[in-house]
Amino acid sequence: MNEVSEFVEHAALYFGGLGLSRTGGRIMGLLLTVDENGVDAPELCSALAVAKSSVSVELRRLEDGGLIERFRLPGHRRDRFRLADDVFGNAFRAQMSKFHAFTDLAERGLGVVGDDPVKRRRLERMRDMYAFMAERFPALLDEWEQGA
Amino acid sequence: MNEVSEFVEHAALYFGGLGLSRTGGRIMGLLLTVDENGVDAPELCSALAVAKSSVSVELRRLEDGGLIERFRLPGHRRDRFRLADDVFGNAFRAQMSKFHAFTDLAERGLGVVGDDPVKRRRLERMRDMYAFMAERFPALLDEWEQGA
DNA sequence: CATTGTGTTCGGTTTGTGCCGAACAAACTG
DNA sequence: CAGTTTGTTCGGCACAAACCGAACACAATG
Incomplete structure (x- = not known):
């Protein structure tokens, strides 16, 4: 014990x-x-x-x-x-909500940063990356859940 | 400002x-x-x-x-x-190390839980799930980095 | 070599959070 | 409806971490 x-x-x-x-x-x-x-x-x-x-x-x-x-x-x-x-599935979904939070944060940043394209580029890339992950993640989960 | x-x-x-x-x-x-x-x-x-x-x-x-x-x-x-x-790429890679940590934890659990198959099943599934994610995640990152 | 500028380290204070034991509320029992 | 059991809430204590101002070490300058 x-x-x-x-x-x-x-x-x-x-x-x-x-x-x-x-x-x-x-x-x-x-x-x-x-x-x-x-x-x-x-x-x-x-x-x-x-x-x-x-x-x-x-x-x-x-x-x-x-x-x-x-x-x-x-x-x-x-x-x-x-x-x-589904503890661990839930844990992953919680992570996904963080993804969304960061896309939101990037959007907010784009709202306050000026027109400087080099400043905007990174925020846009950040937003798009987290959006990409948030989009792909559920598929990965599905693949796991039905795959094995 | x-x-x-x-x-x-x-x-x-x-x-x-x-x-x-x-x-x-x-x-x-x-x-x-x-x-x-x-x-x-x-x-x-x-x-x-x-x-x-x-x-x-x-x-x-x-x-x-x-x-x-x-x-x-x-x-x-x-x-x-x-x-x-590559701040955000790094952040994702850090998450991946957590995946490995949890596969390890599951292994350790399998070491101390007995022979009861229902107890073992969940730990095995936990281990396999995180291993699956750790395996798939780099590909997802690659796809993002070269895709866009 | 003195002086100024730059970054780190150190002691002390504050803030936040985890945890406990006791008091409390609510539900069940006979 | 008194008495028990079960779960939550409350007040306080303790520990860890963040933060500050001051002292410090180091490098560059003239």
């Missing part, structure tokens, strides 16, 4: 690179090691040695971000949590 | 999403609005209302990250700064 907690710690590092807090990353790591029955909050508390208030807010954030699912077994009165069906 | 500083502030928000500090993002935003002659540190200080020590360390970090170029006009003795030639 110590092996998984070591893995969980590693995972927390990696997910931290995606903007998650440390405990958020730890939760994701632990959820990677369980099956579709998921875990409940007290289990997370003891497994990760984290206060239940912290897991509560963190679970909420992960749920809002579409990374995990909250569900309840019929007849029980305690929430359980598991990874969302 | 107030228009660009408004844009700069927006840009800082966006770049903050990429792990840059606020002033780092502001610098990037301002550099998006200038030509290949770039700007120098005092200009950044006054334009952004930031201490010169802060811009110094931030410029260093951006330079180390390959986001900006430090250069000097012949005959002058003051450094100037502009965006790196």
Whole structure:
């Protein structure tokens, strides 16, 4: 059991690179090691040695971000949590929204920079590149999802 | 001139999403609005209302990250700064290294999760997905770079 | 060789955020 | 309807990072 907690710690590092807090990353790591029955909050508390208030807010954030699912077994009165069906697809889609954000930013830049063509060129190229990626990415996802 | 500083502030928000500090993002935003002659540190200080020590360390970090170029006009003795030639290409390549990181993480997970096939399946799928993306992404970049 | 200009480094302060324990609210039970 | 269980919210503390002004190192100039 110590092996998984070591893995969980590693995972927390990696997910931290995606903007998650440390405990958020730890939760994701632990959820990677369980099956579709998921875990409940007290289990997370003891497994990760984290206060239940912290897991509560963190679970909420992960749920809002579409990374995990909250569900309840019929007849029980305690929430359980598991990874969302398509966590990583969702992660990629989140990246895509960043693409759109950057095309918007480039547009905005074109609005404030003057007529100097050399200044405009880079912003246009930035806008077009992110637009290109945003356009191509879904196809890549589709290819993956139906391909394998 | 107030228009660009408004844009700069927006840009800082966006770049903050990429792990840059606020002033780092502001610098990037301002550099998006200038030509290949770039700007120098005092200009950044006054334009952004930031201490010169802060811009110094931030410029260093951006330079180390390959986001900006430090250069000097012949005959002058003051450094100037502009965006790196392929800032956004570099940004995408950085994302790709995250892909590899996540395949590694999945491998590690497969090492600690047991034989349960349903547990293994998701980790395998995670590993394969990121590997797929890491494999396809360079081609996408190439297509963009030579296509347009 | 003194002086000025340029960039980096250092200590200290502020700001933001994560996390905790306790109080609270809401839903279920007998 | 009292008592429990479950989840969220609140106030405060602690740690990390950003930022500043001043001191510093170095190079170029005259």
